[in-house]
Amino acid sequence: MPAAIYAEGLVKTFGDVRALDGVDLDVPEGTVLGLLGPNGAGKTTAVRVLTTLLQPDSGRAVVAGIDVLKHPNEVRRSIGLSGQFAAVDEYLTGRENLEMAGRLYQMRASTARMRAAELLERFSLADAADRVAKTYSGGMRRRLDLAAALVVRPPVMFMDEP
Numbered sequence: 001m002p003a004a005i006y007a008e009g010l011v012k013t014f015g016d017v018r019a020l021d022g023v024d025l026d027v028p029e030g031t032v033l034g035l036l037g038p039n040g041a042g043k044t045t046a047v048r049v050l051t052t053l054l055q056p057d058s059g060r061a062v063v064a065g066i067d068v069l070k071h072p073n074e075v076r077r078s079i080g081l082s083g084q085f086a087a088v089d090e091y092l093t094g095r096e097n098l099e100m101a102g103r104l105y106q107m108r109a110s111t112a113r114m115r116a117a118e119l120l121e122r123f124s125l126a127d128a129a130d131r132v133a134k135t136y137s138g139g140m141r142r143r144l145d146l147a148a149a150l151v152v153r154p155p156v157m158f159m160d161e162p
């Protein structure tokens with residue numbers, strides 16, 4: 001079975017801090033991997049490298065069969081990311097947030113609209129769909145952020161402290 005995520009010898013330093021010190025990962029498709037560690041262990045740094053937001057000092061990574069360093073744009077098209085802090089637009093409604101996410105992934109407007117409605121239902125946000133996200137509770141924002149990461153049914157999904 002091909003690996004959903006494969007990483008070999010990832011190293012990332014910030015000045016004196018060695019945030020990643022030779023990380024290897026081999027995560028088969030169809031599985032869920034939870035990465036546990038104390039504050040500052042390097043979990044977010046690992047997620048940022050694997051999602052192309054940060055370049056490692058050395059090592060290599062392949063996500064959804066695509067080399068993260070060689071083809072970052074293609075990797076971005078194939079992953080969902082829900083970062084450590086929810087990235088919802090406070091001034092848009094829940095529905096508008098999801099439709100915008102779909103449009104950013106280049107979905108047609110009608111498809112994005114349908115997908116948004118489906119996800120609002122699935123994440124129990126239908127009743128709050130047309131309220132601006134500013135009025136959402138922390139948990140509701142988190143659910144909206146997760147829904148946004150799933151808009152294009154990505155084959156690989158990253159969640160940092162979901």
Ligand SMILES: Nc1ncnc2c1ncn2[C@@H]1O[C@H](COP(=O)(O)OP(=O)(O)O)[C@@H](O)[C@H]1O
Pocket residue numbers: 014017018019037038039040041042043044045046
């Ligand atoms: N942009 C940065 N600049 C400097 N140090 C950083 C930066 N990002 C992370 N670090 C350091 O790298 C280490 C790992 O951080 P992080 O990956 O956020 O840990 P975790 O998510 O496991 O709590 C910490 O010591 C943190 O202070």
Ligand SMILES: [Mg+2]
Pocket residue numbers: 043044045084160
């Ligand atoms: Mg973190």
